[in-house]
Amino acid sequence: MPQGSPRGTYLEVSESLREKIRKGTISEALPSQSTLVSEYGVSRSTIERALAALKADGVVESVQGAGWFVAGTGDRRPLVERVTDLLRGGEVKVGDRFPTEKELCERFGASRTAVRSAIAQMEGRGLIGKGAGRGREVLTLPTGRETQTA
Secondary structure (H helix, E strand, O other), rough: OOOOOOOOHHHHHHHHHHHHHHOOOOOOOOOHHHHHHHHOOHHHHHHHHHHHHHHHOOOOOEEEOEEEEEEEEOHHHHHHHHHHHHHHHHOOOOOOEOOOHHHHHHHHHHOOHHHHHHHHHHHHOEEEOOOOOOOOOOOOOOOOOOHHHH
């Protein structure tokens, strides 16, 4: 990004991101702030100002612990709710093997830490437990929307 622009560097960054969203180059999750810092060659505070400007215009939204997203895209529910939906969706039944941490990370695009937290919450509710070997199995299927009360 050229420095010393009369419009402000953060506005140039926000306009560039807005254009990428408009063209569909960015369709859901925005790159991390550190990636944007490297890509645009600006400071983190400049990126934060650019994102704040886009948020004020309703173009993007932030999700604590997950990053920045194009407004109105994707499933923003807590990971434990989305993982519990696997049990509700009829994909598995009581006694079936529950997906591994790696499989859940890939399916939901989540970190291993986030997946482990969701698994721990599901184990605490008695939905899944240790199965044969090192894996987990489905102990019971959820009823209602009890995951929202956590």
